Amino acid sequence: xxxxxxxxxxxxxxxxxxxxxxxxxxxxxxxxxxxxxxxxxxxxxxxxxxxxxxxxxxxxxxxxxxxxxxxxxxxxxxxxxxxxxxxxxxxxxxxxxxxxxxxxxxxxxxxxxxxxxxxxxxxxxxxxxxxxxxxxxxxxxxxxxxxxxxxxxxxxxxxxxxxxxxxxxxxxxxxxxxxxxxxxxxxxxxxxxxxxxxxxxxxxxxxxxxxxxxxxxxxxxxxxxxxxxxxxxxxxxxxxxxxxxxxxxxxxxxxxxxxxxxx
Numbered sequence: 001x002x003x004x005x006x007x008x009x010x011x012x013x014x015x016x017x018x019x020x021x022x023x024x025x026x027x028x029x030x031x032x033x034x035x036x037x038x039x040x041x042x043x044x045x046x047x048x049x050x051x052x053x054x055x056x057x058x059x060x061x062x063x064x065x066x067x068x069x070x071x072x073x074x075x076x077x078x079x080x081x082x083x084x085x086x087x088x089x090x091x092x093x094x095x096x097x098x099x100x101x102x103x104x105x106x107x108x109x110x111x112x113x114x115x116x117x118x119x120x121x122x123x124x125x126x127x128x129x130x131x132x133x134x135x136x137x138x139x140x141x142x143x144x145x146x147x148x149x150x151x152x153x154x155x156x157x158x159x160x161x162x163x164x165x166x167x168x169x170x171x172x173x174x175x176x177x178x179x180x181x182x183x184x185x186x187x188x189x190x191x192x193x194x195x196x197x198x199x200x201x202x203x204x205x206x207x208x209x210x211x212x213x214x215x216x217x218x219x220x221x222x223x224x225x226x227x228x229x230x231x232x233x234x235x236x237x238x239x240x241x242x243x244x245x246x247x248x249x250x251x252x253x254x255x256x257x258x259x260x261x262x263x
Contacts, residue, residue, distance in 0.1 A: 001025070001141065004073040006064070006087055008032055008042075010213060010250055011102060012076035014049075014124040017042045019074075020058055021051025022148055027059045027067055035060050049125050069094035072141040074118060076102045079219040081110055088112045098139035100131075105223035107163040108134045116142065119165050122212060130157045130165040163227045171208070172224055172232060175217065178205035179235035182259070189259040209255050210248035214241045 001024050005016050008030040020026050020042070032038045038060065046053035061067060069091045077083050084101055088111050091099055100118040101111055108115050117132035129149060133142075146156060159165050164172070181187040189206065196204035209217050217238060224232035237258055246253040 001144065002027065002068070002071045003145075004029065004067050004071060005076060006067075006073065007076035007078075008038055009076065009078070010216070011120055011122060011124070013038065013042050014045050014122070015074060015076055015102070015120060016058065017045035017051065017053065018049060018124050020054055021046050021049060023054075023057070025057045025059070027061055027071075029061050029064045029067055031062065033062070045124075048123070064090060070096045072097040072100075072139070072145070074100045074102065079103050079105055079216070079223060081106050081223075084111045088115055096139070098142040100142070104168045105164050105220045105227070107227055108132060108161070117159070117165075119159075119167070121167070127153055128155045128157070128167070130159050130167060132159040132161065132165075134161060164224050168220060168224070169228065172217070172221055175205045175209055176221060176231070176233050176235070179237060180233055183236060189256070206254075206256050206259065209238075210253075212248070213250050214238055214246060214248045214255055218242055 003019055003024045004027045005012060005019065006029045008016065008028060016026050016028050030038065039055070039058070042058070043053045073091055073095060075084065075087050077087055084103060084106065088099065092112055092114070098116060099114065100116050101108065102118055102120060103111070104119050108117050113134070114136060116134060116136065116138070119130040121128055131146065150156060157166060178192050181192060182189055193204045193206065196202055218234055221232050221234045221238070225234060237255065241255055241258055245251070246255060246257060248254065
C-alpha cells in the first residue's frame with residue numbers, strides 16, 4: 001500500500017517511520033532540504049519503535065504538487081487552520097483513498113468537509129489513537145490502516161465532531177490550569193509540581209509541556225480557547241518562551257528555566 005505523509009516535524013517523522021515499518025511505501029512531502037539528516041532521524045525513530053526501516057519504501061518530495069493526490073494521505077503540518085486548509089485544497093478534488101489530518105485542536109469541518117482526523121500521541125509508541133470520520137464513510141484504505149493499528153494492540157477511540165478530542169481536552173485543561181495558578185494566583189511551581197510527584201504520581205504539566213513542545217502547546221491552547229472554551233488559557237510564559245526560542249525537549253530547552261526554582 002502507498003501513503004502520502006505531509007510534514008516531517010516532531011510527529012510527522014515518527015508517522016513516516018511507523019508506516020514504513022508497517023510495509024507502506026511512504027511519499028513524504030517536506031520542505032527539509034537536508035535529506036540525509038532527515039532519513040537518519042526517521043531511521044532512529046523506527047529503531048526506537050522496534051521497527052525495521054526500509055529505505056526503498058521512502059520517497060522524499062520537496063514539491064507538494066508532485067504527490068499523487070488520489071492515494072491515502074496523512075497531513076501532519078503545524079496546527080494552524082490557514083496552513084491546513086491550504087494543504088487540503090490541493091487534494092480536495094482528486095483524493096480517492098482518504099485524507100487524514102493530525103490536528104488535535106481544530107474543528108475538522110473548518111479544514112474541509114471530507115477531512116478525517118487521526119490523532120497520534122507523542123511518542124507514537126503510546127498505544128492510543130483517536131479518530132474522527134466527521135460522519136463520512138471511511139474509505140477501504142482508511143479502514144485497512146485502522147485494522148492494522150488494532151492488530152498492533154492500539155486502543156482506538158472514535159470521536160464524533162469534537163475538536164480537541166478526549167485526550168487534549170483533559171490534558172490541556174490541566175496544563176492551562178497549572179499555569180493559571182502560577183501566573184494569576186501566585187502558586188509556586190514547586191507546589192504545583194508536588195501535586196504530581198506526591199499525589200498523582202505522574203508527569204507534571206511543566207515536564208509535559210516540554211515533551212509536547214512549548215510552541216505546539218501554545219498553538220493547541222490557542223485553538224482550544226477559540227473553538228472549545230475560554231476556560232483554556234494560553235499562558236503568558238508560553239508566549240515568552242516561544243519568543244526566546246525555549247521550545248522544550250525538541251531543542252533541548254525547558255520551560256522550567258523561566259519558572260521559579262523547582263527542586
